[in-house]
Amino acid sequence: MNNDKVIQLHHVTRIEGHGNIDILIKDGRVERCQWQVVEAPRFFEAMLRGRKWYEVAHITSRICGICSIGHTLASLKATEAAMRVTVSEQTEKVRKLLLHAENLQSHILHLGYLVLPDLLNVPSVIPLAATHREQVLLVIKLHRLANEMSDLLGGRTTHPQRPVVGGFARWPTVGELEKVRRKLEEAMEDVEILSDLFKSLRDKLPQFTRETEFIALTASDEYGLYDGNIASTDGGTWSVDQYKGITNEYLVPHSTAKFTKHKRDSYMVGALARFNLNYDLLAPRAKEISKAFGLRPINVNPFMNNIAQLVEVVHSMVDSMKLMDDILKGGIKNEKPAVTVKAGRGAAAIEVPRGILFHEYEYNKDGECVYANCIIPTNQNHGNIQKDLEALIPQIQDRSKEEIELTAEMLVRAYDPCVSCSTHCLFL
Amino acid sequence: MEKTKVAFFDFASCEGCQLQVINLEEDLLQVVGAVDVVSFREAMKGHANDYHVAFVEGSITRRSDEARLKDIRTHAKVLVALGSCATLGGINCLKNFQEQDYVRKFVYGNKASQYETYPARPLRAVVPVDLQIPGCPINRKEFAMVVKALLMGKRPEIPNYPVCVECKMAENICVFDKDMTCMGPVTRAGCGACCITEGSFCWGCRGFVDDPNVDSQREILAKHQLGVQDILRQFRLYTGFSEVAK
Numbered sequence: 001m002n003n004d005k006v007i008q009l010h011h012v013t014r015i016e017g018h019g020n021i022d023i024l025i026k027d028g029r030v031e032r033c034q035w036q037v038v039e040a041p042r043f044f045e046a047m048l049r050g051r052k053w054y055e056v057a058h059i060t061s062r063i064c065g066i067c068s069i070g071h072t073l074a075s076l077k078a079t080e081a082a083m084r085v086t087v088s089e090q091t092e093k094v095r096k097l098l099l100h101a102e103n104l105q106s107h108i109l110h111l112g113y114l115v116l117p118d119l120l121n122v123p124s125v126i127p128l129a130a131t132h133r134e135q136v137l138l139v140i141k142l143h144r145l146a147n148e149m150s151d152l153l154g155g156r157t158t159h160p161q162r163p164v165v166g167g168f169a170r171w172p173t174v175g176e177l178e179k180v181r182r183k184l185e186e187a188m189e190d191v192e193i194l195s196d197l198f199k200s201l202r203d204k205l206p207q208f209t210r211e212t213e214f215i216a217l218t219a220s221d222e223y224g225l226y227d228g229n230i231a232s233t234d235g236g237t238w239s240v241d242q243y244k245g246i247t248n249e250y251l252v253p254h255s256t257a258k259f260t261k262h263k264r265d266s267y268m269v270g271a272l273a274r275f276n277l278n279y280d281l282l283a284p285r286a287k288e289i290s291k292a293f294g295l296r297p298i299n300v301n302p303f304m305n306n307i308a309q310l311v312e313v314v315h316s317m318v319d320s321m322k323l324m325d326d327i328l329k330g331g332i333k334n335e336k337p338a339v340t341v342k343a344g345r346g347a348a349a350i351e352v353p354r355g356i357l358f359h360e361y362e363y364n365k366d367g368e369c370v371y372a373n374c375i376i377p378t379n380q381n382h383g384n385i386q387k388d389l390e391a392l393i394p395q396i397q398d399r400s401k402e403e404i405e406l407t408a409e410m411l412v413r414a415y416d417p418c419v420s421c422s423t424h425c426l427f428l
Numbered sequence: 429m430e431k432t433k434v435a436f437f438d439f440a441s442c443e444g445c446q447l448q449v450i451n452l453e454e455d456l457l458q459v460v461g462a463v464d465v466v467s468f469r470e471a472m473k474g475h476a477n478d479y480h481v482a483f484v485e486g487s488i489t490r491r492s493d494e495a496r497l498k499d500i501r502t503h504a505k506v507l508v509a510l511g512s513c514a515t516l517g518g519i520n521c522l523k524n525f526q527e528q529d530y531v532r533k534f535v536y537g538n539k540a541s542q543y544e545t546y547p548a549r550p551l552r553a554v555v556p557v558d559l560q561i562p563g564c565p566i567n568r569k570e571f572a573m574v575v576k577a578l579l580m581g582k583r584p585e586i587p588n589y590p591v592c593v594e595c596k597m598a599e600n601i602c603v604f605d606k607d608m609t610c611m612g613p614v615t616r617a618g619c620g621a622c623c624i625t626e627g628s629f630c631w632g633c634r635g636f637v638d639d640p641n642v643d644s645q646r647e648i649l650a651k652h653q654l655g656v657q658d659i660l661r662q663f664r665l666y667t668g669f670s671e672v673a674k
Contacts, residue, residue, distance in 0.1 A: 041545060063442060155623075
């Protein structure tokens, strides 16, 4: 009997961008097992050359539709670092809120639209609209709320216009903020229902573990998202301008995206990395969710990244309400951004839904971009996805082809990869 | 009655336009109720070649992508380009203007043979396109309007007047009076002048109106002390490909 299995998943579905999984099991041995990134490269760093300082965030936002807020904020912070611009407390708070809005939107999209169908054995969320209508409507409701938050703070849900170098071009009103604050409070109940749904499906997430390094931003006084130092579960913290010593980008022949490695062959970034490094600073209600799933730091099951996202959904909602209360206490001042254009170089990091994101720019005295470098979370995860596949497939090689296929896809999906992001450039 | 079969595809892009389709939220359920989605890689598993309408996001940036687009064209009775990248070439065309040695450093490095690229272009530079939904990203209401029109067998109306018209209706202060520059006078409306309303200026993401008064726009920009390079920079952000084509 021929037990050879050839698995060639061309353009894995329900992820952002184009990637293939290529597996060959021959005579009971895994002969080939590869995560291939085939997205068309886009050369953003080359595109930025010569563009003005106020255009750079507008352009880098277009690296990714799903994480456009994160790219915008990382870009603004890097430009501000390069020109030594300081921003107001109000700006920082509203940016943190905006980042929460994106994390909520992205995590809910991933969990509800992209992951849930796997756990319920259907090809997409569309059939669930008939079989699990109540839950689907709940996912949509939460997704819409997150998007409303982005609209209110950023101007629109994708490619925000309001955040600019030095601050915001337009502020929300007290009334608008209060309204979203109320909706968030009400939605806490909905998240509990969603969480119960995932709890009932917990067994569908494979029990797979592999020791690896986790990297995320860490801050002393809050769950690190908008600011902090780079930290690793293998020990050590570094300031953001030392980022290239962490990422060590390299090229592999079968991929149009760069890979990265630090202390081991690969490392992981994203919700699970943040959870593992910053658990203590999560909101108590978020910790409760993680306990209900038996998720504790340091967890080394990549499939649990999904649950870490769920934990972060709760954290982002709770922390958003806290930030809003804080802003509302003092009222909203109509501050205007003030920027003095000067030459300089600066780097910034921010935690976006899929992990730590770095932007670095250099400007000449006219405020024209002469150097740009962006290192995207998914690039940092590609190596880890590959290593996970290499460890996972031999463990399940005796199962049916369909089962292996689904498990491999679920692994890639658990990382919530953003492939078009990760092929933003080549050769620097 | 059999539902119209539709499919979504993407090339070099941020997938933000397809995200706007998902962002239709509750209305998305109505859309997927009215049509039969046979392919939407970003959101569903499975794929079929049997479709009537293809929505395509992204620019064509490498020769090997042309075959995929041509294949989509042969299956689709109606091919709709989604967003700036697909309709104009958009931001992707910025790389077309980099000095050759600089681009070469990126593209034709020592491992050049593994990675192909060529000047970015809109879909219509490769295959005939039936309809274009402009914007970066597309406006989800406009997308829903186009779907509705297609299902009713009508041709959707995309505005052919400049953003200034909508900007006036939004009662914004003119951007030029705030000492900023703006592409609004030559850019196709339909966005509700959203960027200006949100405190920014028009970047030109929806492309030119059919008969743009380009000379006048150049004059306006020059009047506001912008040099030739600055003016070119503004025109090139989204509409660089048309400049090359001319």
